[in-house]
Structure formats: C-alpha cells, structure tokens
Amino acid sequence: MRLYGPDQEALQAPSGSNIEFMLGVPNEDLQGISITYPRVIFWYIAVSNEISPVNSSSQYANYILSAIQNIYNAIAPTGLEITHLLPSIPSSFRDDVSSYIDPTVSFLTQNGDPLLVNVYPYFSYKDNTGSMDLSYALFTSSSVAVQDPYSNLGYQNLFDAIVDAVYSALDKVGGSNVGIVVSKSGWSTAGGTKTTVENAMIYNNNLIQHVKNGTPKKSGSLETYVFAMFDENEKSSDVEMH
Template identity: 70%
Template sequence: MRLYAPDQEALQALSGSNIELILGVSNEDLQGISSSTSIANDWVQNNVLAYSSVIFKYISVGNEISPINGNSQYVNYVLPAIQNIQSAIASAGLQIIVTTSVDTGLLGSSYPPSQGSFRDDVSSYINPIISFLAQNGAPLLVNVYPYFSYRDNTGSIDLSYALFTSSSVVVQDPNSNLGCQNLFDAIVDAFYYALEKAGGSNIGIVVSETGWPTLGGTDTTVENALTYNSNLIQHVKNGTPKKSGSLEVYVFAMFDENVKSGEETEKHWGLFTPDKQAKYPLSFS
C-alpha cells in the first residue's frame, strides 16, 4: 500500500498486517527536513521507529515535485531531504529504501519509447536525484497514467491501446525493434530510456500510481476501470518490452476522494466508494 503522508490511525491499522508500505514525506515537510538532520531524525523516530511492526518498504520523499508542475517552490528541497532521511534511516539501523515519486510530465520526448528523454528544463533537478538513486541502488517511483494520454489524444490513440485490449502490436519502435501492444508499456519504457540517457541505466522503476477513473471524463466508466486494472494486474507479471520480469505497481486509489478539488475525474479513481463499498470486483491473484 501507499500513504502520501504519515497517518497515525492508518499506521496503527497496518501494524502486524504483513502489508508492505510506501510511506510518503509530504511536500510541505520537505523544507524543514532538507535543512536539518535533527528534523529528519525526528520524522523517522515519530513515523517509522514508532511503528516497529509495520513493514516499510520505501520512503517516498515528496510526490510529483517538478520545476514545471506548479510546485516548483519545493524543487531545491527534494534531494537534501532524501539525503537527510537516508542518513536518519541508516543511523536508526533500518533497511528501508529512500527515493521520490515523479510524474511523466518530466519527459520531453516519449515517442517512440526509445526517444524517451527528460525535458531540458528539468534536467538540473532530476539528474542529481538520478545520480543519488544510482549510487544507492534505489528505484525511481513513477506515476503512470495512460488515461490522461488517451483523454488528451483520442483522435490518435485507440481506447483498446489504453486498456490493454489491443490484439497486436500498435507501436513498433524503429530504433529498438521492440513493439508495444499497450500504452502503459510505451510510457514506462520511455522512462527507462530517459533514465539511461541521464546516467541511470541501473535504476529500476516502481509504478507508484496508475489506474482508471469511473466518472467525470472521457470513457470514464466502471467497465473501463475494471478492464484496465484487471489487465494491468495480469500484464505487469511479465514486465515491459524493454525490461522483462515482474514490475511492481500500485493501483490508484483505494477510495474515491469525494471532497477533492479540481476536475470531476479527480474524485473517482477509487476501487471503493468513501463508504467502503466495492465499485467493481477486482482480483489481485
């Protein structure tokens, strides 16, 4: 599971559950943690060490921070905050991977996948983070949303390509001889190529968000959400054309966020309604 910030009740509920957790450092906490090792130590003490029976798999320091994302005020804090949390984790004698979560808006080119590269105006931000992750053997968490690519390009992207239901290869990459049968693979592989070009060829990717909304936008139906997530679960057992082997993926989200602001679709990504009713039957087996 993934929590975007520490929540006492959620961490208590996860204690002893044997559920592995991505725990987020909220964007608002980055400045303090980046500026002080004692603040980082206190964060680890209060939110990690205090829950010894929770299995912390990753600490995600910030979510979707970007020089071009409307949250650029946090950009300079991400890497030093990662370093301070990493130091605090090590000092506590813990083996928890420290990384950050980004979105695909950092990509400048992504088609075909072998052309994947980071935008020039984000390289000074992401490249030092990539170097840190490479040195520490940590993956990059990436939020991957074929839905948005499809919604914004319905004239050129077929729904079946977005929902994993294409019967054959749709995008044949002339530079790599690899073919993509679905949009998810194309996006993830573009990120792999971008990492290679930035000196991160040994960095793995964990898909820290993906899913399909059920209301409020183009082809946002319960049936499409079920199709996307069911096919996703089966598909990622085998990785992508560029990287075979299972790919670790987190489905967004557990619950609809009925009081969230923004576009109507933002409220309807959940597998469950806010009153805990399943919206459709989904098997993770």
C-alpha cells in the same frame, strides 16, 4: 498499501497487522521531517510527490535531493529503499530540469535504489482520443499499435510505451541501472472520457496480469500500485474523485 502522509489514525489502525505500507512524505514537510510509528511495516518512503522545478510545485524542488540524502543517512542501516517520485516523462528529460534530475538519478544509481513513477495511460488517451484507439490504453489491442523506430521494439499497449520512455530517459542521463516502481496507475469509474466501471475493471485486471512480465525494454515483474482503493470526495477533479 500506499498513504500520502503520516495520518495518525490511519497508521495506528494497522499496528501489528503485518500490512506493508508505502508512506509518502508531504511536500510541505520536506524541510523538517520527523516520523515515529512503532510496529508499522513501511515498504517504501516516497520522498515528495510529483514535484517539478517548472510547475506550481517549483518552490519545493531544491529540497528534494537533500531530503533524500538526509532520510537515507538516517535510516540506511535498516535496509529500507530510498526513492523519488516523478510525474509522466517523455523519452528524454527536458534540458531545463537537468540540474534537478541528474543528481537525483546519480544518487539512486550509487545506492541501487529505484525511481517511483506515476503511469497513467488514461490521461494520454483522454488528450488524444482522435488519434488513439481505446484498446491501446486498456491493454486489449490484438496487435502491435506503435513501432519504436529507434529501438525496433513494438508496443501493444500505452502503459509499456510510457514506462519504457522513462527507462530510455534514464539511460540518457547515466541511470541505466536504476529500476522503476510504478507508484500509481489506474482507470477512473466516472467523471471523464470513457471512465466507466467496466473500463476500470478491464484496465485494472489487465494491469495486474501484465506487470508480472515487465515491458518490451525490460522483462521481469514490475512492482505496481493501483490507484485508488476507494472514491475520494475531497478531490478537486471529477476523474480523480473516482
């Protein structure tokens, strides 16, 4: 189960249950981190969420690498993996974020740790409904829909194309050995384009089956977290509420 911050009641409730948690460090807490939750199993500690030096979260960007390093040095003896979250990425990282992404990828490479990436075919589909078939986004296309002219790999679904674009971007900055964990993926049941219970069921069920085999670029199971367990009435976006 993934939580986005150390909520006291949420973390007291499963004490002793053997439920494994991915705990997020809130962006505003990067400068001063102190976490003590005995008898709770943490599967990952995700350092930040969707921070970028070129958007509204830019004030936190300079703290990322030092926060990762400090947490790593503090808990490395426990064997925990230290990772970093990124929003959706094209097949190359932008030049104006190189000073931010390059040292982070280098750190992950040196320590053998994965990169956590949020993968949402829904948003790509929503913005391209005129040129993209819904089946390509829902894993239901019966044939290859996109052929990569550079790698000669064929893509039957958008999820694989997004994940492999991140792998390609990592390759270009010396991160070919960095693994990927899909930290968020899902389909809303209401509030947007083609957001129905049926489509959410199709996407999530296909996602669960699909990630057992990896992507065209990298085979093997791909650890993936489905978003979300329940509706969130305090979200500002209608789509994210569902």
